[in-house]
Amino acid sequence: MADNYSKLWIQKTLNEAAINRVNEIIQSTGNALPCSVIGVSGSIVTIQFQVDATPWTLPNITIPKAESPWIRMPTQIGDLGMTIPADVYLGAISGLGITVPKIDVRPGNLSALVFVPISNKNSPPIDQNAAQIQGPNGAIIRTTQGTTSSIVVNQNGTTVTYGSVTIVVTSSGVTMTVGSDSIALTSSGITLNGATTINGALTTSSSASFGGAVTANGLTSNGVSFDGHYHYVSGTPGDSGAPIA
Numbered sequence: 001m002a003d004n005y006s007k008l009w010i011q012k013t014l015n016e017a018a019i020n021r022v023n024e025i026i027q028s029t030g031n032a033l034p035c036s037v038i039g040v041s042g043s044i045v046t047i048q049f050q051v052d053a054t055p056w057t058l059p060n061i062t063i064p065k066a067e068s069p070w071i072r073m074p075t076q077i078g079d080l081g082m083t084i085p086a087d088v089y090l091g092a093i094s095g096l097g098i099t100v101p102k103i104d105v106r107p108g109n110l111s112a113l114v115f116v117p118i119s120n121k122n123s124p125p126i127d128q129n130a131a132q133i134q135g136p137n138g139a140i141i142r143t144t145q146g147t148t149s150s151i152v153v154n155q156n157g158t159t160v161t162y163g164s165v166t167i168v169v170t171s172s173g174v175t176m177t178v179g180s181d182s183i184a185l186t187s188s189g190i191t192l193n194g195a196t197t198i199n200g201a202l203t204t205s206s207s208a209s210f211g212g213a214v215t216a217n218g219l220t221s222n223g224v225s226f227d228g229h230y231h232y233v234s235g236t237p238g239d240s241g242a243p244i245a
Contacts, residue, residue, distance in 0.1 A: 030085020031109050033058075034118075037079040043067070044096070045075055045115050047083070059110070064094035066114040073117065074135035080120060083113040090114065 039046030043065055049058040066084060067073055089107045091097020094114075101107075125132050133139045138154030152159045157170035166177045173186035184191040 030083075030087075030107070030112055032082055032084055034080070034082050035115070037075060037077055037081070037115070040075050040077060043069075043072075044094070047081075047115055049083075050080075061110055061113065062096070063113045063115055064090065064096065066116045074137070075115075075117070076136065079117055081115050081117040084116050085109075086112040086114070088112060 034050040035047040036050055037045050038048045038060060039062075044062060045065055046060055046062045048060050051058070063083070065073065065075060086107075088101035088103060088105065089097060089099070090101075090112050092100050138152065140150065140152050142148075142150035142152075147161075149162045150159075151161075157168060159169075160167045164177075164179045166175075168175045168177075173184060175182060175184040182193055184194075
């Protein structure tokens, strides 16, 4: 029996050939590996693999981010994540290529990857039970058209827009604009259309009602126009006291 190997050598050779072939197939499949972002161009990132691949050196590659066009992440250089492999080339849908892939053609192991960010213990959420949206330049919430309705939050303040109506909140105060008319509330008082300023308090008695509106014709309260008024020497309106302008 000592010479069986010399008689059955083909079995060992075939087994080694099968193992080598399987390893080749495994090596050719996509790799899900840790990485960091070293370049950003819109929705495309260039990543550097964070893995010891000795004796090989893995190249930096440019791949799409795994995100919807409806929710954009402000990916920055230095962001950490991992690659996720696809079974065919993604260039036709990522814009990095034009050829529609064939389902039976396997891509290279670094040729069909997308970038997925990974959370880190050093950047916990502000509130574990609240959605958090933030970015170096703030955040933008808007309709597809953009000009119809939007909310912009940045270091300068918050702007809410709907058509011709705009509300701007800054450290100076609040400004509301409706068409060509505007009203601004600051520590200096209230400014109407950039000209008329009200600085002080409007006081009414406990039984009085102020339910009117400021219009182009002046101030009207409960149907009474205050366009023109008089100061009385004595008494109240309706008395015999002589009015002065």
